Structure formats: structure tokens, C-alpha cells
Amino acid sequence: MKSISFPFLYLCTLTAASSVASGNHGLYDVRPFTISLSDGVPRMLERIRDTELPDAISQYPGNEAGISLETLKAFRNQWLVDFDWFKEEESLNRYHHFTAKIENLDVHFIHEKSNEPDAIPLILYHGWPGSFLEFIPLIKKLTQKAKTSTGKHVSFDVIVPSLPGFAFSSAPGANWTVDDSARVFNTLMTKVLGYKAYAVHGTDWGTGVAWGQFDGFNTSARAAHFAMLPFLPLTPEQLEAQNITLNAPLEQFEEQRYVDWSATGSGYFIEEGSKPNDIGLVLYDNPMGQLVWIGEKYIEWSDPKAGTSPSVLTHNEILRIISLYYLTKSILTSGYIYFQNPLGQTGFRYNYTRARTDAPMLFSAFKYNVHYWPRALAETVGNLVLYRNHDFGGHFPGLDNPPALIEDIREIGSYWE
Template identity: 30%
Template sequence: MAPQSLSLTRRGLLAASMAAGAIAALPGALHAAADNTAIRPFRVAVPKEDLADLRRRLAATRWPDQETVADRSQGVRLAAMKELVQRWRTDYDWRKAEGKLNAHPQFLTAIDGLDIHFLHVRSRHPDALPLIITHGWPGSVFELLKTIGPLTDPTAHGGRAEDAFHLVIPSLPGFGFSGKPTGTGWAPDRIARAWAVLMERLGYRRYVAQGGDWGAPVSHALARQAPPGLLGIHVNLPAAVPPEIAAALGAGGPVPADLSDKERAAYDALDTFFKKNRAYSVMMATRPQTIGYALTDSPVGLAAWMYDYNGGEPERLLAKDDFLDDVTLYWLTNSAASAARLYWENGPRGIIVASAQKTADIALPVAVTVFPGEIYQAPESWARRAYRNLVHFHEVDRGGHFAAWEEPDLFSAELRAAFRPLR
């Protein structure tokens, strides 16, 4: 089958082509083109007109007046945003970002009526374990690219051949190069069912799953559904908040008096997040279309919305070009509104509270890594209450919410350790 070659524009046309040799990366699961389950090669090729349009819009930015405080309590500071946009407009090179994606085999396949974009990178080690990893918001497949080497070729990154993985990294529906749902219903449970179809379509009969941010509820849903072949999951944003803590946070109930030091620290971090840093989530969960107008029309508005996430984590823990790769992807694929709808689909329950994700229904093995810069540092006592089959719990000394992006080697080492008993 010859690779397809189309073009990507912000009006929704997606490109699909790749070098002929990449098709061999599939484990015997390539279907005929006439079949609606076909796996079609994909390559990113953004027209230069779209990049010129972005630069024109950046140059014509209408700036707000400066904040009236000396900190970021009113949001992203004007000086920080002007510095970022100056780099975006004059020095940033999207073609390098394209190169990062096109360096790996990419594909499209239709599942439940929607095109799903995914990277599929097979290890050279014959006994590698298949692993599907799900990104979050405001992330994308970009946040996982740095883990591909350490996970597929561990011997080149301080690991052992027997710890290798075959990687499947899909773009969530409505994100990046995946299709945009035209109807409702694409919540984590449905996405998880699609991921199970994807792994079966690729020919994998034994595999594991991982996720942070939105990838965590998708992985939780997979574990609850327990499709044939799924051995276990790893999450780095666990849904480990006990009911009495959730009640205190959500309804202003009394804080339990018998919390340990770690439990109290976790409660305080959650309290701060819910009071000060959760506005983005509430807005997208209730008015994704409204916020979509602003984010779709203004690249600076989109960048500021994403830059402010989690108390400004992109500023603290990511290089500027890493962040610009991600925000440019959202801009070029016009996916601000379609990505925001995932919050609306999930409703006001959020992605942290255990009761919302039904963790008690998970019988499969669950592994948890706690990163110090995460929204909250889940205590082991809470994690053991949330997951009845917790097989790995480890607190590491660096990394934040985008752990795979920020600390790819550490993140990969955690996955090797977590899944070693399940091989």
C-alpha cells in the first residue's frame, strides 16, 4: 500500500504520508485501504501559508494593560508573555517540531467513526512489552517524545534489554492530529474502549497502559474495563483522594483531624489547587465553546491560557521551545475548543477525586509514581485505600505534572520498575 499524502491546514485537512519503510514497523496488522479499519501512514506537513498567518497574528497582538500586582496572582505576567511571544514570532522554528514528530512512525486509523492519530515505535528487542501511553491537557504527544528512546531502547539509556517496550502513543480525540468528535460521548470510558480496539488492531495480545493528567482517567477506565490482554496500569496523577477529603474540598466540610504530615500536606496542596488554580478546568467543563472562540482567534490568548496551567508549570519546568511546540500544535490544528470539550464530557467531577474514577472497581495491578511538582503528592496511605491491587508505589525527588516531558529518563526508569513484575 502506497503511503497517503495530503496537507494539513487549520481548516481541518489532515496530512498523511511517510517513508515506505515505516510500514514494516507494524506487527502484521496493516489492513487493506478499502477497509474502514485500515491503518494509514501519516506525516506532518504544515503549509507555509499557515505559518505565515500565525506570525502575522502574533505581530498584530493587542496587549492587555499590565497586572497591578508584583506576582502572578492575577495570571500570566505581561512581561513574561511578551518575552515568550517575541521568541515565538521571530526565533521559533515549527519545522524542527515537525521533524521531531516525523522522526517516528505515525499513523491514522478510524475507531468508532473517528480518526485516531498515533505514534507506533517498536523496540529492536524481541521480547519488548507493548505499552500504550496517553497524554493530557494542555499537553499532546509532544510531551512523550523524549521517552521513546529510553523506553524502546533501554540498553542505550542505562537499562536492560528485558525492560524494553513497544510504544503506542495516541493523540486524544479532539487533540492534535486526531479527529474532532462531531457529537457527544467521547469521555474517558469511550476513549479507553477505543484504545483497547487500537491495541487489538495492532496485533497486541499482552500489553500495559500508562497515563498522567487526562491519561490517568483513561488508564483507570481501561483497567476497570479490563479488556483481554491488559496486564496492568501505571499513573502519575493518581485518583487517590479519600471521600472525606473530597467532601472537605468540594463542600467546605471539616478537615479530618487525624491526618498525618504527608496527608495534611496533600490536603493543603489540593486546597490551593481547587481555590486558586482550577479556574481553567471549571471554565472548560462548563463553557468549552465560549472559551473556544477566544482561544481559536488569538494565538497569544491560547498561549496564555496554556501557559498559566498549574500555577505556571511550563515556565518553571519546561524549555520555552518545548512549550511552543505544544501550543503551536494546538494552533495549527485548531483544536483549542475540541480539546476543551473533554472537560465538558467528563463533567464537574474532575480528574483527581477517586470516587469520580471508580478506582475501587479496578482489580488489575496498579502502579503509582509520585513526582514532587505534581498538583498534589499522593500519600501512600491514600493510594492503598484507592487501589486494592497496588503493586508499585514510589516517591521520586524531581519532576512535575508533565513528568515524561520534564524528566524522561527518570520517568522511563519508573515505568521499567513498575511493569517489571507483569512481564
């Protein structure tokens, strides 16, 4: 990782950019950070070019058995001909990136401050196979002054970290859980950046981190917006047993998506939860393999209209995501989050419990997500003040439907005290 290490230059950068709140910067070795992965691009392109693929798959030419060969070849051609990592890197470096050392972890994060003095500090958590990239479309607009549905003005200081083991954040030791990450990022928000109170947003594994703060650090995490919950969704039979009826066609469709994912789409979860080294080492120096393993999730878990407005999940965006995984060599360490957080324990839990806080909780569902929690279920785990269900979007709403996610997150301002 390239970073600026001179304290005087760091202080000058903070003054000029006004990007980091007052905190204990020296104690946590906070440094501006510049993305510089260009040295790995020639090898990545060479590996893409030299990967041999079959001419055809006669038995299952479509996508019923996984990503289609036709789709894979189209992605490879775009990767080699049209995709430009150098351009993507330049674009990403327009944001204020930093690293901090917390509990012997190098933690990467973006910190973009609003010009409004009463801006709400907000930290956004991704999951797997996500990254900080999925929140790029949200950052600028969330820092700008806007109105909530109740007429209140709201803006945010936006913090977007890379989870431990992802992208530019170092990998933690063994037995690291999402609750450990919650503790580290609470330190980032309160001690490093100096915020007394903040709001959280989480999706996928980031939901577990956000929940760990919402539930466990409830004096500082004073509002939460979720696009998923850290509990295993319920089957139709389990919903019926709890007298929860899904009447709307949208709800029934979303529940069926979860049923289908459980039956035919969750094999990766078992593999990474039991033998992460096997798949991680196979894919480590294999960008085309990473495209198959990760790209298929972006295709299958997103709205079929992905790439058309309001979605920004284009093929170029998927290639940027895969390139980040490959160039940061994080495909192996990112997968450990499944192994370190067993299903039913610190991972997605079987037993629904209510958060130990009175802080407001907001929830957004998106039609093509592969997990679904109806309002009646979400109400059991927190002080639910807002529930919205969108008929466009999927598992990665920051890319699949950024305007809706921005609008929903802004509603935190209606309940912030």
C-alpha cells in the same frame, strides 16, 4: 492532514520500518502519517505580531493575578525571533506516525517498536493541556533494553496516541467519555496492532482513559502506571477522616499544592466544564490568547526549576505545544473533554472504587503536581506494587522529569507476566 493513502506503499513502509505490529490494518484503514502544518505558520506569526498588549499592568505586575505581562512579552519575542516550527516539524517526523479509523474517528498515534522480541506493548496517554508531545522525551529510551530494580530485562513497544479532539485525532460526537476513548484505544491495541496484552500509562485526563482499560478491559490491559488517579484528591480533613496521616514534609507540601489549586487555580476547570464554546471560540484564532490560557498552566503546574536538568520543559517546548494547538485548530475540541466528563461522574470521580483486576498497578507522585494521592489512598483502588514520590517534577513529568518517569515505567517489567 497529509497522509499516504496507497496500500502497497503502506505495506512497504511497514516492512521497511518494522513499526506496526501485525493486525487488521486494512479493516481500520491504517496509514502512515506525516506532520505538515507549515501552511498555517505565516498566519500564526502574523497574529502573534499584531496582537496588541498593554504597556504595563500597574495593579498586579507579577504573577499573583495570572501570567505576568513581562513573561508574556518574553514568550512573544522568542516566538517571533527564535522559535522555528519547521525545525520542530522535521524533528517530530522522525518518528513513525500513523492514523487509523476506529468507530468513525481518525485516530493519530506514534508507534515505535523495540528490537527486543519480548518487548512489552505500552500505550501512553496525555491530558489537557497536554498532547503527544509530552512523551517524546521518553520514546527512544523506553524502546531500548534496560534492567528493572529487580534485575529483570525490559523494553517496550511504545504507542503514543492523540486523544480524540486533540492534535491530529478527530473530534468525537456529543457525550463522548473517557470510557469511550478507552474502548477505542483497546481496539487500537488489540485489533489494529494485534497485541494480546499491553500495559498503560496515564496522566491528567489520560489517567481516565488508562483506568478505563485497566478496569474495563482487564484481560488485555495487564499492567498500569499512573502519575495521577481518576478520582478527586482528598482534602486534609477528608484524609484525616480516613485515618491517613501525612508525616513527611514532601507529602505535606504536595497536599498543600492541591489545597491551593482548589482555591485559586481551578477556574479553568469550571469554565471548560460548563461553557467550553465560550473560551474555545475566543481562543480559536488567537495564538497569544492560547499562550496565556495554556502557557500559564505549564508555568504554574511545573517545578520552578523547569528547563534545568533533568527537566526539558523549556520555553521553546511550551511554544511548540502552543503552536501545535493553534496549527491543528484543536483548542476548542480539546476542551470538550471537561464538558463531556462531568466532575464526579466520568471525570475525576468522588467515590473511590477498586479496579476490577489483579494486574499490577504502579504510581508516581511528583512534588509540584497540583494534585496529590498518598500511598495509603492509592492502595485502596488497585493492586499497588510500587509507589514512588519524587522531589523534582510537576504535572507534566514526561517533560518535567523524564528520567524518573522512564525509570518508574520500566518497573512494569518487574511484575509483567
